[in-house]
Amino acid sequence: MANEAQPCPCELGDQLDYEGLGKEIQIEHMKAYISVPKTSTNKAIIVVQDIFGWTLSNTRSIADLLASHGYIAVVGDFFVGQEPWNPNDDFANFPKWIESRQASNTYKEVDVLLKYLKEQYHATSIGVIGFCWGGSVTHYLMLKYPELKAGVAFYGLVREDREKYQLLGPTLFIFAENDFVIPLDQVTSLDQNLKKHCTADYKVKVFPKQTHGFAHRKKEDINPDDKPYILEARKDMLEWLKKYVN
Helix, strand or coil: CCECCCCCCCCCCCCCCCCCCCEEEEECCEEEEEECCCCCCCEEEEEECCCCCCCCHHHHHHHHHHHHCCCEEEEECCCCCCCCCCCCCCHHHHHHHHHCCCCCCCHHHHHHHHHHHHHHHCCCEEEEEEECHHHHHHHHHHHHCCCEEEEEEECCECCCCCCCCCCCCCEEEEEECCCCCCCHHHHHHHHHHHHHHCCCCEEEEEECCCCCCHHHHCCHHHCCCCHHHHHHHHHHHHHHHHHHCC
């Protein structure tokens, strides 16, 4: 689910056969996966899961990618023990399922992660990225936390009727041209309203020929036509974070 205005479950895509280089930990009331670079750093990234949960190997691989570029990366269980969406579940049950997992109701978990990163790793420069549902969460967080140096929201859109344009920090929005969950007219509306109301640096980028979840739920080796776009989106993410989380 990446579109609050039209909530519906998205397809899982290609699940990576990936064990992860980090470790699972307990942080107060929530579980998390953390990946740490080889050299000490004060830079950290909070990674927000999609509807398929914090244990999804694809998301953990992104956390490890961030760690390889010098960031402490932590993927928290933002569902706090509630079951993630299962692709085999009945779509008719999705509205009820998502009701208790609102993207706008994650601040308690973010506070816990921020405290942990500051106290345990002395992080002073912290950013956030999120995918799908986590992309919507990222948008909300960039409206609330001025201490977040940057955000990257992958294919996530919050409700049109909410005040959502006064971003407090630089935010990169990544969308897909052929996303059945997020129509391009809604992406255009977001861009136009940001131009009117946002004073922070931002960028809205739409990747041609791509579908929902392309940047983290497609395997490059079995999607050769999509590989350049997958790699470009990840490069854009890293360059945005490098520019602002330093």
